[in-house]
Amino acid sequence: MRTLISPSLPPLFSLHLPRPSLFSRALRASRYPLTASAFSLNRLPTNPHHSSASRRELQTEAASKPFSAPPGEIHVVVGPMFSGKTTTLLRRILSERESGKKVAVIKSDKDDRYCAESIVTHDGEKFPCWALPDLSSFKERFGFDAYRNQLDVIGIDEAQFFGDLYEFCREAADKEGKTVIVAGLDGDYLRRRFGSVLDLVPIADTVTKLASRCEVCGNRASFTLRKTEERETELIGGAEVYMPVCRSHYVSGQGVLETARAVLDASSQRNATRDLEATSLSPPF
Numbered sequence: 001m002r003t004l005i006s007p008s009l010p011p012l013f014s015l016h017l018p019r020p021s022l023f024s025r026a027l028r029a030s031r032y033p034l035t036a037s038a039f040s041l042n043r044l045p046t047n048p049h050h051s052s053a054s055r056r057e058l059q060t061e062a063a064s065k066p067f068s069a070p071p072g073e074i075h076v077v078v079g080p081m082f083s084g085k086t087t088t089l090l091r092r093i094l095s096e097r098e099s100g101k102k103v104a105v106i107k108s109d110k111d112d113r114y115c116a117e118s119i120v121t122h123d124g125e126k127f128p129c130w131a132l133p134d135l136s137s138f139k140e141r142f143g144f145d146a147y148r149n150q151l152d153v154i155g156i157d158e159a160q161f162f163g164d165l166y167e168f169c170r171e172a173a174d175k176e177g178k179t180v181i182v183a184g185l186d187g188d189y190l191r192r193r194f195g196s197v198l199d200l201v202p203i204a205d206t207v208t209k210l211a212s213r214c215e216v217c218g219n220r221a222s223f224t225l226r227k228t229e230e231r232e233t234e235l236i237g238g239a240e241v242y243m244p245v246c247r248s249h250y251v252s253g254q255g256v257l258e259t260a261r262a263v264l265d266a267s268s269q270r271n272a273t274r275d276l277e278a279t280s281l282s283p284p285f
């Protein structure tokens, strides 16, 4: 296969370093785009073929180009429930704020377990946040101007509940120069990918998977077991519904729970059939 962008390989044992390709030189030049303050007429290369009028034209054109924001960052923190995702998000947000950055935290309004206006860890630590149905409404709620000019770092908790997570994070980091710190479940109670958290991996700068302690044996827990009969993917709850477990207790626990759910399903099916039969047999008065 022919590679289109890297410099061609130097001959074997050659001491010559490969010259950077035209592509990589162009890329390097565009990494730190010109801004008004960095740009001045004196820095324009003097081309003897340009008259002073055409140099002025060039200057005006370059100065009127839209500024590109500096590149942002995306950091993703995943893991099962009770693994410290919210705690980690909170620590990073506080440390960014201490270093002078302007921060804001968003969580899904679906999760109203503890407090609507704060993210709250399972240990009770709190930080004020925006509880929103989707991420696309954030800029308007925060104020377009304030978002553009005053905000450096955005924390997103319970990221699995946001359908527009990928688009929001990509735009914020690639185009708007924001640092986005995302905390969420990578997998649901059946260990299936949850929402679009995993879609962020290819566009993330760092990805951290945390672990909790297995509630049964105390070993490292990477999965979340649902203790109740419900089967829907989204089911808000805490320790009364979920527990962190290691692999072997996930497998054995899930087996038992699936059997219990099947038994419950069969019995409710039997009850429903009996009720239906009783209704159709009973006289219509």
Ligand SMILES: Nc1ncnc2c1ncn2[C@@H]1O[C@H](COP(=O)(O)OP(=O)(O)O)[C@@H](O)[C@H]1O
Pocket (backbone or CB within 6 Å): 079, 080, 081, 082, 083, 084, 085, 086, 087, 088, 120, 121, 122, 123, 212, 213, 215, 239, 243, 244
């Ligand atoms: N089974 C559990 N039930 C309740 N709290 C737990 C349990 N296991 C751990 N915790 C506590 O939860 C803390 C992590 O909370 P948090 O950061 O909110 O986790 P996450 O956001 O990953 O769910 C741990 O430091 C621990 O003290």
Ligand SMILES: Cc1cn([C@H]2C[C@H](O)[C@@H](COP(=O)(O)O)O2)c(=O)[nH]c1=O
Pocket (backbone or CB within 6 Å): 080, 081, 082, 085, 086, 111, 158, 184, 185, 187, 188, 189, 190, 224, 233, 234, 235, 236, 237, 238, 242
């Ligand atoms: C496993 C699993 C979890 N949820 C819900 C339960 C909680 O409300 C949140 C996770 O909160 P945490 O900060 O990670 O503790 O997600 C769900 O809806 N479906 C699931 O399968």
Ligand SMILES: [Zn+2]
Pocket (backbone or CB within 6 Å): 214, 215, 216, 217, 218, 219, 245, 246, 247, 248, 249
């Ligand atoms: Zn275990």
